[in-house]
Amino acid sequence: MTKGRDALLWLADALAGAMLVVLTALTFIDVVGRNIFDQPLIGSNELTEYSLALVTFLAYPVVAWKRQHIVVDLFDGISPRWLITLEKIVSDFLGAALFCILSYRLWLQALRLESYGDLTPQLSIPIFYAYFFMSVMSGVTALTFVLSAFAHRANEVSSEHVLDEVV
Template identity: 40%
Template sequence: MKFLTRLNGTIEHSLTFIAGSSLFAMMLLTFADVVGRNLFNHPIVGAIELLQVLLALMLFSAFPLVTWKEEHICVDLLDSRFPARWVNLRQLAINLLCAVALGLVAMRNWELAGRSLDYQEMTDMLGIPLGYVTYFIAVMGGLAALLTLGNGILYLLGGGRLPAALTENGG
């Protein structure tokens, strides 16, 4: 159990670091580009492309974190009418369905990344290979699928945790 706790902490800290670093780099790059453009009439070449890549890194590194903690945006129209004894079963079904969907999306992105590298698709200005970014998206999607499956297993074993939105509303 101690190993799983450490693994969970390592994954969480690593993904948080990637997301936070990407966001910070986006902030610095935007600031430098605006200053260069307005004060020196010399913007940073390829700033938009770098921002797009950093945005992908930030969003998709946060994706598994949101999935693992079950902090998605959810609509709880029927939660108050759902019998309490079936909540774990409902959460199991939702998590398994989502794990399958995320796994399919990750596999498709993996294929697209390989094709992108084969076709040598790159950004226009800086020539950043887009396949590597797509591989990152596929890996993060796969990780999100595994973590969602893990959540489903926790609900199956009866030890699942309710999403924050459900516990806050008394569901």
């Protein structure tokens, strides 16, 4: 299970990193085209928007699993260990609920855009593809938050027992 999970996390990281490289190259080509040849890259804004959506939503599950999201821990130094654990579990389930709502709303919007036949202005790329992707990745992120709550809690409990046995 952990090898499969690690492979999926690595794949999401690698895809997000590759998209960042593509985004950087796209921006470089567009800037050079604008400033040197007085000819911008056609559709660069649309490709940039798509790339940003891919990078962002590919990164969310990784951030959720590794708990790398922004956290304010003002009271962690004085709070008992059980309260910190409870806080992490509640925040995981809250994150899962929010991403479930986001996934549902994005799915509805994707269906609406598909029915309208909305396309990007210059390259005529269907917009609903990005919304379906964002919806699916939001669902994956919600699932990741739930799995994170159980997996990290199990790790914390097992490490507490190891500490008890050592002491």
